Amino acid sequence: MKDNEVLDKISKGDESAxxxxxxxxxxxxxxxxxxxxxxxxxxxDVYQDALVVFWQKAASxxxxxxxxxxxxxxxxxxxxxxxxxxxxxxxxxxxxDGAEYSNHEQEEKSKIIHDCINGMxxxxxxxxxxxxxxxxxxxxxxxxxxxxxxxxxxxxKYKCKQKxxxxxxxxxxxxxxxx
Amino acid sequence: xxNNLSSEEFVSRYIDNELSDIDRLSFENKLLHxxxxxxxxxxxxxxxxxxxxxxxxxxxxxxxxxxIPTPIYQTIGFKAIATAGxxxxxxxxxxxxxxxxxxxxxxxxxxxxxxxxxxxxxxxxMPKTITPAKEKKEKSNLVTQKKNxxxxxxxxxxxxxxxxIVEQPKIVEPNVIQPNIVETFxxxxxxxxxxxxxxxxxxxxxxxxxxxSAVEISTVEDRKNKFHYKFxxxxxxLLGNFNDMPYEILELNSAKDKSYFLYxxxxxxxxxxxxxxxxxxxxxxxxxxxxxLSIIQSNKx
Numbered sequence: 001m002k003d004n005e006v007l008d009k010i011s012k013g014d015e016s017a018x019x020x021x022x023x024x025x026x027x028x029x030x031x032x033x034x035x036x037x038x039x040x041x042x043x044x045d046v047y048q049d050a051l052v053v054f055w056q057k058a059a060s061x062x063x064x065x066x067x068x069x070x071x072x073x074x075x076x077x078x079x080x081x082x083x084x085x086x087x088x089x090x091x092x093x094x095x096x097d098g099a100e101y102s103n104h105e106q107e108e109k110s111k112i113i114h115d116c117i118n119g120m121x122x123x124x125x126x127x128x129x130x131x132x133x134x135x136x137x138x139x140x141x142x143x144x145x146x147x148x149x150x151x152x153x154x155x156x157k158y159k160c161k162q163k164x165x166x167x168x169x170x171x172x173x174x175x176x177x178x179x
Numbered sequence: 180x181x182n183n184l185s186s187e188e189f190v191s192r193y194i195d196n197e198l199s200d201i202d203r204l205s206f207e208n209k210l211l212h213x214x215x216x217x218x219x220x221x222x223x224x225x226x227x228x229x230x231x232x233x234x235x236x237x238x239x240x241x242x243x244x245x246x247i248p249t250p251i252y253q254t255i256g257f258k259a260i261a262t263a264g265x266x267x268x269x270x271x272x273x274x275x276x277x278x279x280x281x282x283x284x285x286x287x288x289x290x291x292x293x294x295x296x297x298x299x300x301x302x303x304x305m306p307k308t309i310t311p312a313k314e315k316k317e318k319s320n321l322v323t324q325k326k327n328x329x330x331x332x333x334x335x336x337x338x339x340x341x342x343x344i345v346e347q348p349k350i351v352e353p354n355v356i357q358p359n360i361v362e363t364f365x366x367x368x369x370x371x372x373x374x375x376x377x378x379x380x381x382x383x384x385x386x387x388x389x390x391x392s393a394v395e396i397s398t399v400e401d402r403k404n405k406f407h408y409k410f411x412x413x414x415x416x417l418l419g420n421f422n423d424m425p426y427e428i429l430e431l432n433s434a435k436d437k438s439y440f441l442y443x444x445x446x447x448x449x450x451x452x453x454x455x456x457x458x459x460x461x462x463x464x465x466x467x468x469x470x471x472l473s474i475i476q477s478n479k480x
Contacts, residue, residue: 018238019245026247048242052235113229125233132227133234161191161226168226 003069010058013136013144018055022048025070029077036081046084050076060135109172116167124160131157186216190223394439394452396428407457408441408450415439415450418457429475440472447472 001020009017026047033043053076057063065072117125127145130136136144142153184192192198193206210216395414398421401407407418415428427442428450439450441460447469448460463469 015238015241018242022242022245023247044243048239051242052238055238109225110229110232113225114233117229117233128230129234129237133231164226164230165187165223168229169222172222 003065006069007058007063007065010055011061013059013130013134013140018051021054021069021073022051025073028070029073032074032077033081037085038081042081042084046077046080050080053080056133056135061137062135112171113168116164116171119167120160120164123156124163127153127157128160128164186219187223190216190220193220194223194227394428394430398422401457404457404459406460408448408454408460409457410450410452410454416457417441427476429472431475442472442476 001017006017006021029047029050030040030043033046034040038046050073054069054073117128123145127141130141130144131138138150138153138157141157142148142150145153145156147153147156189198189206193203198206210220394410396417397414398417398419400420401418404418405420409416409418417426421443424444429440429442429447431438431440437452439452440463441448441450443460447463449463450460451458463472
């Protein structure tokens with residue numbers, strides 16, 4: 001599959017293109033991390049993150065590639081691994097309790113939201129993901145989810161977001177109450 | 180700014196980028212001074228980030244479940260085959276080198292009689308074509324072998340490494356001492372008194388003597404030396420194309436030495452028995468010698 005074909009598929013939200021890229025460049029990308037003091041697990045994690053970043057940019061249709069996909073992916077992997085090395089370095093030297101507490105609170109909030117999202121139906125989860133993460137247009141979302149037109153998709157998205165909002169708000173209140 | 184919208188709706192539209200530029204600026208300005216609005220904004224922002232994070236994890240989970248084929252060079256099977264191959268190669272090299280060092284061809288014992296004309300006048304079995312042995316093998320062969328016919332053949336192949344064709348040796352007509360032909364049986368003493376000529380064993384003895392003095396001849400087609408000869412191991416090699424016309428070797432025995440002459444295409448050529456390297460055949464011009472040779476040749480016939 002050529003690069004432009006891959007990009008075309010991703011812009012339509014075809015996840016098989018992601019699978020294809022993952023397998024194709026797995027060794028190349030993970031080797032870079034492993035050769036730079038990374039473990040196999042870290043290498044895999046960084047490569048997956050890089051590929052998801054690439055997916056997000058390509059799916060939204062805003063990505064204009066001036067190099068090969070492999071080159072672009074490699075640079076993302078390199079940047080992510082540098083950040084990870086910096087983070088690990090900071091963790092060794094920065095042992096402040098306040099920071100730990102703050103992270104713990106944020107993690108708790110994220111967990112509540114994550115649970116609420118997973119508590120919604122699959123359709124709502126997909127429509128919100130496609131819109132807010134993948135950046136797909138309402139036309140593409142309508143096509144992917146089999147809606148008659150974009151208005152139906154827009155209405156569905158609005159209702160799903162309201163549902164999630166109410167759910168999270170109620171959970172937040174409960175959590176505050178328990179605290 | 181549209182005041183009919185609730186703060187929740189405003190934040191939602193701001194996040195979804197559905198506000199006009201004026202409303203956006205107004206909202207951002209209010210966000211700085213309104214804690215409630217900021218709290219609402221943070222909640223909805225966390226919500227969106229949560230959706231993104233969920234999707235990110237979903238995609239990562241999808242990728243984790245994709246099996247990555249192990250490269251063939253990392254598979255157990257490949258490693259086993261590669262190991263076996265390396266071991267096999269090692270063993271092969273060991274034995275090959277061992278064989279090389281121990282190359283010993285059993286020496287072929289050929290006596291002088293075998294080199295000369297056989298008693299039964301049969302032509303010894305010789306290979307029509309001899310494939311040239313490799314130089315390295317020849318080296319070890321020649322060292323171990325005695326001076327025998329096989330070494331002659333090995334040297335012969337050196338002369339012409341490109342498909343040398345060693346023809347079957349031509350046998351020199353021995354100087355057979357013919358018995359005196361008795362015209363009549365008037366003299367009874369001939370039959371009774373001198374029985375040596377009738378005794379076939381005695382005749383063979385005489386022939387044997389002549390046979391032992393004969394030299395074995397080989398013609399070798401040699402592109403480099405087209406009309407040459409050489410002696411090696413009591414064997415005469417005629418180098419060139421001697422198949423088109425008949426040739427004859429004259430052997431003159433004196434008390435001290437033997438002289439060889441080649442008669443070919445109505446010309447006589449002197450053959451020096453000590454010539455071990457290929458030398459060109461030079462025609463004899465000396466008239467007296469030519470006369471003598473002609474007489475000997477005619478007597479022989």
